[in-house]
Amino acid sequence: MTEPAIKYRLIKKEKHTGARLGEIITPHGTFPTPMFMPVGTQATVKAMSPEELKAMGAGIILSNTYHLWLRPGEDLVKEAGGLHKFMNWDQGILTDSGGFQVFSLADMRNITEEGVHFKSHLNGAPLFLSPEKAIQIENALGSDIMMSFDECPPFYESYDYIKKSVERTSRWAERGLKAHQNPEKQALFGIVQGGGHEDLRKLSARDLVSLDFPGYSIGGLSVGESKAEMNRVLDFTTPLLPEDKPRYLMGVGSPDALIDGVLRGVDMFDCVLPTRIARNGTCMTSHGRLVVKNAKYARDFSPIDDNCDCYTCRNYTRAYVRHLFKADETFGLRLTSYHNLYFLLNLMKQVRQAIMDDNLLEFKEHFFEEYGLNVKNPKNF
């Protein structure tokens, strides 16, 4: 039996919640948990340099198997020396399996036991992705943490459909595990599905835990259900997962959902939210969202967030950032992207401190209050 590529070290559990402080040791450095992972879909975190990501405290980023498979192709990335070298990033990389993109981006998919037939969102070319193919691509990319190929059905799909899907996802996870070429260098996670059904989440977790993955992802959330619904599912799902392995809640990145996930025992998160809204001129701040393009900031010479000490907030005003957006200058995207990523990474740093101090619930209350002041509908933040 080979040593797994990563190790999870549990440092401390909070007294009155499920929150846990830990660290994950990867072949490319160690990062503390709970952690938010910036998303670099196409081998780059949009508008950011690797040095900037390091400066803001990102110890691991996510990249997308589906996108890199289509362009530039996993063979090219492998020839370049792997994804780390290709994109000049020497810290941790997690790759998804492509499953989510197949179900969210691609056209005309046809799911069989063998895998999924679908068409490229770039040029309509017919494509086929299977558990084995996804693993082969992820092996070529050389990420530190890989995802099993899963099906991510809509949250409100029928019970019968989700049950069949969960069973197939378990079989796919096992096939992926067998296809995995170097478990000593890349850690493969299983993905727990099951929608909003406790018995199906149990079934999924039982199947996957029996395969002894070095970590477990929670999939099928943040796909349209309410925050309350997500929390309800987490309440009964994280306790199904082993304490000595990391838990990764996929696709979640709003500040409230991060805190609520941590309170329920989640260690890792990722989401395009901070960079996507940044490119639209929307910033996360300690007082809620701020749309810096708005006319009212034209002569506002204060920083985006007066409680933030990021590069953007230390050096630039709302008036300047607004000017850059109005003038279509890409430096504007850099400044808001930096700020939003820093905001979430710094939030997680504060969350880790709160766990250490056994006061994450008080931290949450204070954060939500501050943050709600200027936000009409905090659930959509």
Place this chain on the structure above:
Amino acid sequence: MTEPAIKYRLIKKEKHTGARLGEIITPHGTFPTPMFMPVGTQATVKAMSPEELKAMGAGIILSNTYHLWLRPGEDLVKEAGGLHKFMNWDQGILTDSGGFQVFSLADMRNITEEGVHFKSHLNGAPLFLSPEKAIQIENALGSDIMMSFDECPPFYESYDYIKKSVERTSRWAERGLKAHQNPEKQALFGIVQGGGHEDLRKLSARDLVSLDFPGYSIGGLSVGESKAEMNRVLDFTTPLLPEDKPRYLMGVGSPDALIDGVLRGVDMFDCVLPTRIARNGTCMTSHGRLVVKNAKYARDFSPIDDNCDCYTCRNYTRAYVRHLFKADETFGLRLTSYHNLYFLLNLMKQVRQAIMDDNLLEFKEHFFEEYGLNVKNPKNF
């Protein structure tokens, strides 16, 4: 009589050419000459941060009065504490007068002795720019070096027209000088015009030198004439300018033209060329231009320029930069923009060393040879 805002210190003249080594002391730091100035049209050098510009050795940048007047407006910039503070740049800034943009960008212009009536290129609004108005805007922006409001007629305009234009530009220069509010903080340059006519360049230089500006610009070049024609005009124009003042050749940024300008006694240059072609995926290299988007670089894991030690060339391959462009990732623009600006700033550094060593002609020969190898028509580089 107040002290001028800037000082030019001539360090050395080359033995067999007109090239000169010097430095310019501004209220925001000192930079060596000959120098290339990156262009930050809208209060930002496209895709670059101030820290990156400093790291590549830029001691002064150019910003555009016309653009900042229209958006965000000079009053707002002044309220922000001036252009340096607004854009977080504590080194030198040179502003043009808006004259060139009025003649190249704006619609339906009508030139009178008083100034120019025209329409905004943004929204068609009627606008009026005069020597006094241009200076008022530049005073509000707070640049270290300001330009007089001039007319820049097409190179092949009739002799009679250019003569009248030169005479008007001289009168406008004098009006600008009178309107200038703080010559002890901002140095106003006169702009020598006169097209391709030696007598008109003489007339222009005589008029302007009699007004004793702290520096002189050479305008009306790089506007469609050949490189040979530009060099011919420089041959008889720079000797008309005082030795103890800096000389700035406006709008010139191709490597060959920079070297040829320096050989004829020019100290300062600016051009959007390096950043503009960078955004199109074209890189300046020691072996000529390289279009990194080309398919032949898909699996080329060498740097953009094997003789370059810039951030981009030290850390990224042609294959990666090409991938970023194919995938429409803005980090690609960052990498090529950084490289091209570094290339020109580093070229000027080598040029300064060559002047010190009295071998700029040999340097030019070697550079042109290397650079011509992969370039079909070096005149268009």
